[in-house]
Amino acid sequence: MDDFFTTSVLVATAAAAIRLATPYLLAALGETIGQRSGVLNLGVDGVMLLSAFFAYWTVLSTGNLWLAALVALLVGLIMGVIYAVITVFFEATQGISGIGIFIFGLGFSDLMFRQQVGTPKPVPRLPSVNIPFLADLPYVGEPLFQRSLMTYLAFGLVPLTVVLLNKTTFGLNVRAVGENPQAADSLGVSVERTRFAAIMIGNAFAGLAGAALVLQLGIFQPNLTQGMGFIAVALVYFGAWRPWGVMGGALLYGVVNATVLQWKALGIIPVSISDLAGMAPAILTIGALILLARRVHAPAALTKPFSRH
Amino acid sequence: MTSTSNNLLEMRGITKRFPGVLANDQIDFDVRYGEVHTLLGENGAGKSTLVKILFGLYQADEGQFLLRGKPVHIASPAEAIAARIGMIHQHFMLVPTLTVAENVALGLASSRRPFTDLETVSARIREISEEHGLAVDPSVIISHLSVGERQRVEIIKALYREVELLVLDEPTAVLTPNEVDDLFVILRRMADNGQGLIFISHKLHEVMALSDRITVLRNGRVVGATTPAETDRQKLAEMMVGRTVRLTPELPPAQTAESRLVLSNLTINGDAETIAVNNLSLELQAGEILGVAGVSGNGQRELAEAIAGLRPLESGAMTLNDKDVSLASTRDRRNLGLGYIPEERIPDGAVAEFSVSENLILVDHAASTFLDKGMFDEQAIADHSEKMVEDFAIKTPSIKTPTSSLSGGNIQKVILARELAARPTVLLACQPTRGVDIGAAEYIHTRLIEQRALGTATILISEDLDEVLGLSDRIAVMYEGQIVAIVPRQDAERSQIGLLMAGATD
Amino acid sequence: GGDDDTPEAGGALTVAIVAPSASDDLAFTQSMVDAVNALDREITLSITDGTFIVEEAAAAIRGYAEDGINVVIAHGTQYGASLAEIAPDFPDTTFIWGTATDTQGLDNVFAYHPAADQGGYVNGVMAAAISTTGVIGVVGPIEAGDAVAYINGFVEGAEAGGATVNVTYTGSFGDVALAAEAAEAHITNNADVLTGSAQMVVGAVGVAVSNDVPWFGTQANQTSLAPNLVVASQVYHWEVVLEEMLALRDSGTKGGQAFELNMANGGLVIEFNDGYSLPADVKAAAEAAIAEKSAG
């Protein structure tokens, strides 16, 4: 245990935690916006897989990381259009259509990978960018201010999302539509358009999450996300539909994962029970949900399709 | 006598079909500047449909209308608002988690796009409150407001948008007498300012009090138009229903016997951990109807839920037919002879998606008479349902019809049928005729009096003072979680009860 | 049923592989595909990969047998039970099954398994020698199969060289992200040499590359993953035992024997990467270790 509580290890763990948290945070923030408008998207994981693959493929063939991120964003938007049409215009059951998107993403990214790439080849990873001065701070400098631009983007989007939801007209519409679509409709706010936009933004974020994952790992392989997208959805509830809360959840998740890995590496967790340790994050999330669930208020119209008749 | 010039709105030959229903049939209807024009009619007569068409929520199949003399086509609420038409729905159109200001700002262009400009909005709201005497704080969250206050917010929304034509669909269904009076003052002032109002209500004294003109619908057709001067409640009722109705039932003297329900020192918490019912005691006799009068929000709802077993007691005890039921489940209480007609017929009283038949057996579905070797005996259930539909004159295409497509009054009859069929010894009836047309209301009242004759002990909780006065052997007035007075029928007086409801202690 | 076959010695063969992971995973499955391609006979090869599920694999195995394929390689321990049911129905077909130490008494089934610990030991010796911090990180999937054998051998060799070895089993064959973070964790605990087993190590290799840390591979030659950081890979040359099996088949023995892949029979080979400049003495030590293991 002592060799865990050394500055170098703790700092490294913190760094790992933030690295791990980045894709979760991006995906969960997007999902938050969608859910505040009353749309549950369980397809996040599928969208992440697709965008991750296409980002990887782009780097592989062009070597351009930024192009890759852009491509991932586009993939997210395309999936956004599809999901929006399914849920907003066809008023499909959201829980299940999300699963459809997930299964499709899982299969199609796998298919594309086997056809186009096959052998996983490492690609360049995002360089870490040091923030002047801050980067040199003791302890916090390395984990917080020597990160990749994707990480800065993810955490920078948190306050932006807060402003978007609470200070803009669009945000007001989103919150109204997620609580009482009939009321919004009766005041001439287009429920369809608002939800459509919210879904698009949400999926764009999911696309970025996929990019972040690949650009941090420098590799892709089938089912790369291993269910990250689903956890991202859980984090939205965990964060009580508030961006800061969601960020807290993502960080907590990152910390637990990073710590478990460190402890495995240090032999603090014996190999014989390493699987049990792997349950920790999920159990923690459920525990937190049990404590929080009663207190928080979910968007009243969440998962409820809207129509006038 | 209506010439386009002084007409704010003219609807001509409006027809609207729904699957299996002709909701509006060639309706002509107009509203003049500065008048309150009332739409009257039974449940399902077509009132809401007509105004929903006006507001762009539904599209008419036939007919067209002129606004300020010009033909217009309104495809959506947005267009209606643009045309300075406002609508106040029976079920509030407010976002409970947002503030008053945010609710008002919703859908309006902001001066600081893309950002909201709540300061300006709040300021304007205060001005409006001033002008019209509508006191509300723009910064409070809706869910913290009383029903009456929410109603005010709805009106502010309309005034903020400077509507010229305001539609109110059963705005008073959930208001208390005092709140209704306040509302009418405001509406009258708006009319005097030259705005036109369309008013929908099932309460005839309101209609008589507020209207300049009255148009009566039946089965989607206009069956007559009149003015308060030319008519009275009795005549109106007959116009609506198409037959004579007895508005005030007469009550044979009660033959009270042993006590059925005893509430001793009940204290009950409200939703917000506040004390809603405070040390309340009450005894209910067989064969009597005890009316509970009171301004809503004084603990009636919590009391009812506690009696039904849907809300725990903080302290006190409750016996039902001499059994202590303080901790008993709803099912146990029902098995002990409790019947319960909830305040909200949908979603509390009946399952909207269930067929009429399914709702009729919602409580007793497991009764042996409906079962055959553990499985449902479809035939037995069908027979039972058909009988209920007939006995209670429920207007429905078939017993398989989804309950959601019945009118409010008929849904209420389904619930009544179910609860009475169980032959309750104690009946808890909450707002049994809210939003129900007088035809149905009269019918429900007769049924309640029948039960009384059969020895059922009934608690009637209602905000409709006429109903309470008309039906009760004793009237208990609730104020701030306590019963401030119990007045016997013979010496009950409208004005005095009203004072007690308002908290006046003599 | 396949009865139009049994070709003459050394003649053309139809071979099929059914394997649990991707045929180009640079690990377990690819090692077998490469091996079959390395056989010097005229062979038409068809592959069904990514079928970890026994039921799917069984369908494929039976399907190939029905199509009259001469030799069906069931490249996964878990396929054993299905084989026990299918093999008897196709006496003319040779089934090759591994990794397994016995043939379940089926006379048209050959079994094979690698002594992966041998190469592990040699890699361990080299790792200990080139490590300056004396700390070495190992990333494993779940503590199972030849991964365990390799890692145990590696630990033994490295500790013989006086290094401390930290082993992390991520708990999954698939989770690249976890493998990567596990590698990062090792590096922060100042490991300056890494190795690992199974298909998810590509994640760990990525980390090795960006931290410029040497890497030891196993199962297949992983040089392509990090051209100048992979020191050496233990490569499975299944063709050695495959040749023996096919020879037996030609001579009419359709199965019934189990084979071990080891350094003695040349089935396990340490392939050094010329892209990495390995100190002469270390290479010498490695060769010594190889000789020792080859002696058995």
Next chain:
Amino acid sequence: MFPKKGAVLIDKLLGALVPLMAAAVAFALGAIMLVALGANPFEGLQALFDGAFGSGDRLAATAVRATPLILVGAGITIAFRTSVINIGGESQIIAGALLSTVTALSFPGLTPYLLVPMVLMAGFIGGGIAGAIPGALKAYASVNEILSTIMLNLIMVQFMNYLLRGPLIDPYELEAGTRIPQTQRLSDNASLPTLVDGTRLHLGVPIAVAAAVAAYFLLWRTPVGFRLRAVGHSPKAARAAGINVQRNITLALGLSGALAGLAGAILVFGSQGQRMVTDGSAAGFTASAGFNGIVAALFGGLHPLWTVPSAFLFGALLTGATQLQRVLQVPSSLAVALNGIIVIFVISSSRVRVRLKKLLENSSLINKPDQEETTEAT
């Protein structure tokens, strides 16, 4: 009278046609993908078909493949009718498999007549518990079931890995040092008898079909199902009527999980492996039946009976995919992608169906006679 019949007929027709059309479109897309992969779509279809129905044995394989989908699907419909969404199929399958495995390990010598029912019951119970947990969490702690079931999926996989590597691992694996994470081969007394010799068709198949039928009767012919549906539509009305909402929510997820658990037991004792083995992922054992079951249920219009043919269809798709890969060397993940597309189309089509219905009814003669009814009714 006629018009109502007409309406019902139209509804039924659309009900059957629309999903099929949706599936057709999805398959068209699949064909396009095949072309993109440079394969001849007709050969592809041919291979799919041949792989699924080509021989008695393959037909049986398809049925076997459909079995867990039927069970999970039936469970999904029960949950859905109570308006709880069960994404936890994977964890419930595993829980059932584990408990039945332990049972078989504990009484290896027992006669099949006892042991087979016992392992099936164990699976049912194991899955039931894994389902009831999120059920209770939702009912009593208002934890969203979608999340708790997802989390439980993650937890159960790790738990399975732990058991199969440690407490339950085949002793032989330890001494041989190969340490494959699998149990020893379980007692043959527990294995499900095959119904047709020379095929894989085993007792699990009829059991699954029976379970689906039972689910149907439960939901629409018994008070238990009545209560579940009442709670599903309107918890408030149910509660006011004296129905225990919390208990019924728990029950719904419990039953849903129990059926999945039964599937888990069948996966173990109906398979040739006759043992549990893991590759570290859930799919490695369940073949994603927990998710594909949702697809099957959906395609069956969330009706237990329709789930059976629909599950068979997806079973065919999945077994066919193996052949597809063998013959055309097309990755079997194509089938997965196709599944996704089918879900998307079918789920969307249900709305299309409603729109079509409204259209037909409003335009056609259907409502006119009804009007007279309503008018003369006064």
